[in-house]
Amino acid sequence: MEEFALDSGNTAWMLTASSLVLLMTPGLAFFYGGMVRGKSVLNMMMMSFVSIGVVGVLWALYGYSMTFGNDIGGIIGDPTQYFGLVINDADSLMFGSGVPALVAASFQATFAIITVALISGAVADRVKFGTWIVFAILWVTLVYIPVAHMVWGGGLLGTDGPIAAALSAPIDFAGGTVVHINAGAAALALVLVVGKRKGFGTEPMRPHNLPFVMLGAALLWFGWFGFNAGSEFAADGTSGRAWINTTVATCAAMLAWLVTEKFRDGASTSLGAASGVVAGLVAITPAAASVDIYGSLVIGAAAGVASALAVGLKYKFGYDDSLDVVGVHLVSGLVGTVLIGLFATAADGANTWWAGIGEENGGLEGLFYGGGAIQLVSQIIAALVAIVFSFVVTYLIALVLKVTLGWRVTEQEEVDGIDLAVHGETAYEGVGSTITEVR
Amino acid sequence: MEEFALDSGNTAWMLTASSLVLLMTPGLAFFYGGMVRGKSVLNMMMMSFVSIGVVGVLWALYGYSMTFGNDIGGIIGDPTQYFGLVINDADSLMFGSGVPALVAASFQATFAIITVALISGAVADRVKFGTWIVFAILWVTLVYIPVAHMVWGGGLLGTDGPIAAALSAPIDFAGGTVVHINAGAAALALVLVVGKRKGFGTEPMRPHNLPFVMLGAALLWFGWFGFNAGSEFAADGTSGRAWINTTVATCAAMLAWLVTEKFRDGASTSLGAASGVVAGLVAITPAAASVDIYGSLVIGAAAGVASALAVGLKYKFGYDDSLDVVGVHLVSGLVGTVLIGLFATAADGANTWWAGIGEENGGLEGLFYGGGAIQLVSQIIAALVAIVFSFVVTYLIALVLKVTLGWRVTEQEEVDGIDLAVHGETAYEGVGSTITEVR
Amino acid sequence: MEEFALDSGNTAWMLTASSLVLLMTPGLAFFYGGMVRGKSVLNMMMMSFVSIGVVGVLWALYGYSMTFGNDIGGIIGDPTQYFGLVINDADSLMFGSGVPALVAASFQATFAIITVALISGAVADRVKFGTWIVFAILWVTLVYIPVAHMVWGGGLLGTDGPIAAALSAPIDFAGGTVVHINAGAAALALVLVVGKRKGFGTEPMRPHNLPFVMLGAALLWFGWFGFNAGSEFAADGTSGRAWINTTVATCAAMLAWLVTEKFRDGASTSLGAASGVVAGLVAITPAAASVDIYGSLVIGAAAGVASALAVGLKYKFGYDDSLDVVGVHLVSGLVGTVLIGLFATAADGANTWWAGIGEENGGLEGLFYGGGAIQLVSQIIAALVAIVFSFVVTYLIALVLKVTLGWRVTEQEEVDGIDLAVHGETAYEGVGSTITEVR
Amino acid sequence: MKLVTAILQPHRLDDVKSALESAGVRGMTVSEASGYGRQKGHTEVYRGAEYTVDLVPKVRIEVLVSDEDAGPVSEAIVGAAQTGKIGDGKVWTVSVDDVARVRTGEHGDAAL
Amino acid sequence: MKLVTAILQPHRLDDVKSALESAGVRGMTVSEASGYGRQKGHTEVYRGAEYTVDLVPKVRIEVLVSDEDAGPVSEAIVGAAQTGKIGDGKVWTVSVDDVARVRTGEHGDAAL
């Protein structure tokens, strides 16, 4: 155990990055909130806000420990080890870059928070608030933490796991698998259990406030710099690479979505631009430190097209993934995760500090960069394992909640608006309120 | 006087933190602006914006100097010493962490700004804009600066003052006393002089745009990371502790407010979540570097419950603290300030760089952490002194303005909307405008 | 070629600053979007968003190289040198402060993006989206890149150019000439070609959502700290100076605009406050590292008054610069650029790291600080060259697009709202949508 | 049956509602309107462009009543809405051929 | 000619529109309204202040028809809008002296 030498620069960046990622969840609340009808915007936002509340507390108690504590069976970490965030810097993984362990743990908290919140878009407008809270508790504990541990905490899908041993370490720089594939697969399981909104596919359910959607997309992008460039846990050339890839892939995805719409629908929409931004951010997340500008452009463009086409599928297959968590996060998460297998490269300082942990080499060059197909196979296996795990466990959690607490508000409450039914509020001032009693 | 060695990492963090805290005031403008009726949102926001304008200029001229210049009678600093922010790094308090004095002075500017803006929520919808501007000038000069000097600038309530000498140094890491108790006590004095809105307690005055309130809460939280973790003036383990406490206490407060509402009103509201966020942030402000996760959780939860109950009091006692500056900032500021006396601990690197200034020991362990009741008493005394000072001086200022400039717009102007009366604007486009003349 | 020593603190700041500046363009989307009518807000925002998309990609491909690559004729850099952002740190200009070249290139990307987006305000409500995209491509290539190269990349207007040789190096710390004068002159050329909105000067075209305008102004200010303090490429005393000047000048400009309005129109408006903020930010941009607090105050106040008076001119002269890109960016950009000639001073560590590049002296003290009139003349010449270049080339681009793609949507589409015509969307949910078909 | 329509100052709505309740009216329909008349509008200035807004916010109330209630109801509205200031509004009465209650399909006075 | 006005539950609008189309109606005007009647409103609480909102959202439909269509059209509206729950609304008919089509200046039944 070596002496811990604080690096104030890296720490400054990680404090900033943590703050940026925390802002993403309210950003998501606007991205999602603008997309629902005016009578359910508050509930939509509240699902994000309460995720912050619940997961923030749990993470500090046992979440961090259960993710980054000593490995238990490749699936989780020891929940008691850092319970209550009692961590000494000298006793932490995060040393390499001179960032206090507590700061690294803070940064990680924000990832757990937003992953839970992401799922809420799938079940807009219709679920009991209490059930959602219980779901958040169960899901972060039984799904997020295991997946994060498996990938980043020394578990099965990480640099010390069997895939890494047999093939090469799957690359997930900032959470393509842990966050986006995970949330997307969970969303799919959840909507299958929860069911459709009353009027799905027959009644108009257009976004009630598109500028809010764009505000959300902007705050997400801004925060995502913390998410991706922060995942280096240092302020260096690699975080610089992550930063520019986060911009370039996102630009490409936005343009690709707009072009897809222009061809298909005849017009490029602002909702398309905002959605393309998110798709690009999702796709570049796992790859941000491992590809060059060309890789970024292709990954972004592919994600933009793929998600633009995927969001319509719910009408075809008849599942009501209301705000397209599957179409955007699962699909673009897969695009990014798989394309790493083609485009990964260590050239130009792109190797990640993170990937270098535990082994000197956390991945191979991609198929197009002379590394053969091995990395591609690793990526696909890791993604599939995560999808199956997330889908199955989420499905079970959702079923249990269905038969115990129940998921749905009444049909009448859906018609009147869930904001009123669940929160006793309406988002915007109208005519005709009369004060009668004041406590 | 030693050589100044710049620390680029700490400076990077303080530039970031300063920017974050400056953003809080527009965040507050949305938090407050969403809560008022649609006909007075602009005026509400303008009270925040103009506070930035006025205080920003005054701080650069004499404010910083009068706060952090050489002590005069324990109450203020020498206004001429750093007039116009002519400060040499070698001649400044802020050295310990290698941050240029100008950056520290910038950071402090943002505190003075938001403290003034906080008060405006108490007098929503009804005060003359000119009177508010004059109030901002007088209040920052005669109340904020003295209190800040007393606590942080080497005055009566600081580490060199009589309380520190007799008992122990009162702990106010990031402004529980200087900012929140101060603003809350001032708000109470102000509303007693200014009086109620026409229709208070009988006419509906519901928030006109709750998503704006949530946006405000989100920006406040985001900025508060700069506020609290920046108050370390360095990027290190202590700022990491401040960061995570700022998250955990806030999460706990949000949940506590929601639970309180659920029991009392039958529904957990989005306004409650946003309010709980702010209450938690307020409460943890003085304590952020001095408590562990458990302390944070208790402080946050206590603040959430206390403020949720306190916001109704204005109807009982009949003072129109329109947006609950007293109920949120005074009450939760007190909760945090007092509970430090129970939960303060130096364990786990929690001792603050700031508190270490001037004496080797800036405070004692709290009652629950083996330090006895001394710190508790110190905290209470400091808080009471601040309350009395702030209340009395603010009351006098408000009275003088009442008899000179006058505080209130006419009743008709209140009915028509203060935006129109005072700013000649309405916030949102409606039907029926006709352009007639263009200059 | 010396060894590159990474400075994590400076890099942390530049990662943060880059993120801040990227956020400015969505901020601008709200600043502009709130100012147009409800039927064209989406198009207004989309002009900003698509500028990010297009310019982000081009910058990574050839933009950075063509700006900062080896000088060709004083006008542009070598586009092949860093094509695709293949840059070695050891082979870059940005070394002085230990920031990876890739990070510096990222930072610069955000400047190119926002400069293009700024222009869009001049042609609100009426231009074809495709034509705007082509314009963005041409303009960034033929105008922005040359001007940026001339000023910052070693070209005619920089420290190695003829003005510097004959007189003194023109000072443009963060883009008064490159960004604001450039965008303002281009806007003027563009509106002369594109023409007026239907109903300009006779039909009401009031801002549809003033809180959005204030949100935009707030995000711009927040991001501008990255813009100005980031232009030091380091976290040090100079960036601290840039930070405080960015605050003080902006405060002064806000107050000056409000006072001007009070005298002229009888009321100080929130639109005035938001506009004053932007005018102040524009004016201090070139000067942020070169003036003291007094210089800042005068520059800010002058900009506030000048732009407040200038925004009315379009009605007098009959050009429809819809959102006053000329009145705010050209006018306040000129105010700041010229007043440097009076107020520039190196006192108090205000000399810029940037200005020190290439020569030991990047400028002289201003007229009021004992340096004589030389710097004033340099400033004026550089500004005039930029205006002429930008105006002429933009005019030609605009003309070519007029006769090829055409600029205007039909009159009927303007009446119905460009959002619907161009994007097939409306910003806010209304009554009466009926879903009929789902693909 | 009659339809009594009133255009009123928005801030009088609560008092009018109470007055109608006292007068035994069990239902009404309210909507937003803008009025133009003797009451002056106002001026707004945005970046030097002066806008005259000559429409002022009003509220419209519609009450279906039996023939004999028409007079008392419109008097009740006038009484409750009156402030004596310009802009108080108008109340007018129109004859209705038939009224139906959607829920039950009832017609005539029974539908009120 | 007659003017048939209906106050309805907003979520019935689509069905009513279809029913009117089937009934041969070629035009109508729709607007937002708030209703007060037997249907209860709701309570909202903001920071401990309780608000009773007793107006519920409704939609207003106006259809100009010839004298002979008035009956069938109002029946069609009642039929399509009925849910049987309190708050379904009202439909009423008023006689119209004259109708003009703005585009052409036509008057009478030709203007419908």
Add this chain to the structure above:
Amino acid sequence: MKLVTAILQPHRLDDVKSALESAGVRGMTVSEASGYGRQKGHTEVYRGAEYTVDLVPKVRIEVLVSDEDAGPVSEAIVGAAQTGKIGDGKVWTVSVDDVARVRTGEHGDAAL
């Protein structure tokens, strides 16, 4: 007395207002409406879901006039609102039993 009601294109409001002023009308009430008729609506697409919006924005104007003014006023409206394009709207006239001015309690033509 008569009530002249008009459903018009929103962008004609200013011209209609001027025309009414010239015709000596001293007051009117304006509100928002949506129209359905020959004028086609439009299509919006949100993430692949196509919405047909067949209601188009209109403005409603209501003017109370004396019996003899009803004809000239409705002609004035038609004249000022006409663009000749489909969707120009309708103007209709209804007989009013009584009008009261709230401010004064005056009735009849004096209340206009």
